[in-house]
Amino acid sequence: MSPHLVVIGTGYAGLLAALRAARIARGRLTVTLVGASDQLVERVRLHEQAASGRSVAHPIAALLAGTAVRFVHARALEVAPGRLVTDAGVIQFDRAIVCTGGSVDLDLVPGAREHAFAIDGDRMARLFGEARRIAECGGRLAVCGGGLTGVEIATELAEAVPGLRVELVSASEIVPALSHKAREHARAALRRLGVTVREGVRVTAVAADHLDTAAGPIAFDLCAWAAGFRAMPLLAGLGLPMAADGRVIVDSHLYARPDLLVAGDAAAFATPGGWLAAGCKTAMPMAAHAADTAVAEMTGGQMDAFSFGDPGYCVSLGRRDGIVQFVDAAGQPRERILKGRVAAWIKERVCRYTVFALRAEQRRLMAYRWQHGAVRPLVAVEAVR
Ligand SMILES: Cc1cc2nc3c(=O)[nH]c(=O)nc-3n(C[C@H](O)[C@H](O)[C@H](O)COP(=O)(O)OP(=O)(O)OC[C@H]3O[C@@H](n4cnc5c(N)ncnc54)[C@H](O)[C@@H]3O)c2cc1C
Structure with missing residues (x-):
């Protein structure tokens, strides 16, 4: 039987990790995606949904169609070594990638x-x-x-x-x-x-x-x-070192435990400037890297450490205005910005690209690529494996 890779979470990170792993493994691994939801919610468009009522969800079945990824609709309850306990049963695995994300912090203040x-x-x-x-x-x-x-x-x-x-x-x-x-x-x-x-x-x-x-x-x-950030509660049960916001600390290859990688908003990746910020722009690169790493390791290859170059910020200000913020190599904002309709147009393209990138991996049209850069992990968290 081929080695089993399990990916947990059906957000941007989980889907990308599962689709990419299945594509590059070419049948040498079994890839299972486990999700509490059977929809990909385009979180970067949630404010649009609040204003228009238009759904921003896509069925997982459609995004996995034609691929070798098996989907299990279940909530993960515990990730023991080599063993995932869900509300629909137990799944054995050789490696897992945890992509359970996070949310605003509703416990920041009473009420x-x-x-x-x-x-x-x-x-x-x-x-x-x-x-x-x-x-x-x-x-x-x-x-x-x-x-x-x-x-x-x-x-x-x-x-x-x-x-x-x-x-x-x-x-x-x-x-x-x-x-x-x-x-x-x-x-x-x-x-x-x-x-x-x-x-x-x-x-x-x-x-x-x-x-x-x-x-x-x-x-x-x-x-x-819309204040604060907390990683999902599943991570607290892992008993692994965590950042103050509940994200699990990962090493330079995104491992948190020898059998476990963590990617996306669930992962705390230390850089000399602090933890890499949670966001779609970091979640998708981490997921792609985690998939590459897991497949390489499970099939006898080797991977480099994760690297990421901050592409800057795109912010919408309604449908007709926005801001594109350029940043320097350390991720610090430059004074140079784009604004107005041009920025709104770019922001819309960036949002479309997230789902396009998933479909491209699904259809084997294109591998998701990201900007590499100077962000390197701190030596202090290099002890996982
Ligand atoms: C309004 C808004 C606008 C945003 N705009 C931007 C932007 O412009 N740029 C940017 O970079 N980022 C933006 N973000 C942040 C971005 O949406 C997140 O960083 C991104 O969604 C993280 O992806 P993820 O896959 O790690 O987590 P998520 O998208 O949160 O997905 C996590 C998945 O895990 C599943 N899950 C959780 N717990 C379990 C469990 N126990 N068992 C099984 N499944 C589980 C969830 O159901 C979900 O499917 C925005 C967020 C919001 C809310």
Whole structure:
């Protein structure tokens, strides 16, 4: 029987890892994809779903059609050495790639879990309906979190839902990862769309109808939570070293344990500048590298360490505006940006490319490629194997 590679998670990282491993293994391995969901949710478009109601999910069956990847629709409960326990039974494996992702942190402050919509998964269709309902009588939407996700959701909904009063609340200045020029453009776009922006205001709790903040209460009819990040709980059960946000620490080849690689938002990859940021732009390269590494190792080959060159940031500000932020070799923002319709157009192409890349791997048209660069791991985490 051929060696068995199991990939856990049906997000961008899990699908890419499974499709790529099956393509390059050419029948020398059995590849199984295990997912709690039988859909790929295009998370980079969740704010679009909240504003339009249009589904951003694709059936896994269609994305795996014609490939040798076997799909098991099950939630992983425990990853013991060589043995995956799921709610649909036990699966033995030789190597596994864990790609279970993460989400906004609903436990960051009391009440967020009970009273706020997470910018996540399948709740966007409900947020779409609720936002329209409250807009009919001039209702207020509070968006908590001034990072890229918070700004994207605030601008998208303010543009798409007439009558909705949107307030963006951020503990720090908005979009801190971007340059001053980019931040000023984001502020101008938010102003143009009528969004009230409160920077430097930390939310301490979420109640049913208001936020508690150091600057006093902020009333809302609807609250969207876009702050913080937490990796999925499965990872805590592995008993492996983790970063503070619950991501599992991996070595330079993305191994967390001799039988286990971790990729995407689930993985903490140390660089001299800190952990590599979670994001689709890091998740897909990690997944491709993890697949290459696992197949090489299981079929007697060798792989180099993971390397990644930051391509920069693409941010949407509604459907007609955006920001493309260029970065230097260390991933730090340059002052150079693109904005307006050109940036919105580029952002749309980048989003399309994610699913196109999966289909290209599926149909063997093209191998997913990414920008390599100077990001190298710290020596301190080189002890896994
Ligand atoms: C609104 C929004 C906009 C974004 N825009 C950008 C952007 O412009 N650029 C960018 O780089 N990033 C962006 N991101 C971040 C990006 O979406 C994530 O980094 C990316 O989805 C990570 O991919 P992943 O495959 O690691 O995890 P995910 O996409 O989260 O997939 C994880 C998968 O694992 C499954 N899973 C979890 N637990 C289990 C379990 N126990 N058993 C089985 N399956 C399990 C889940 O069901 C899911 O299918 C955005 C995110 C949001 C929310």
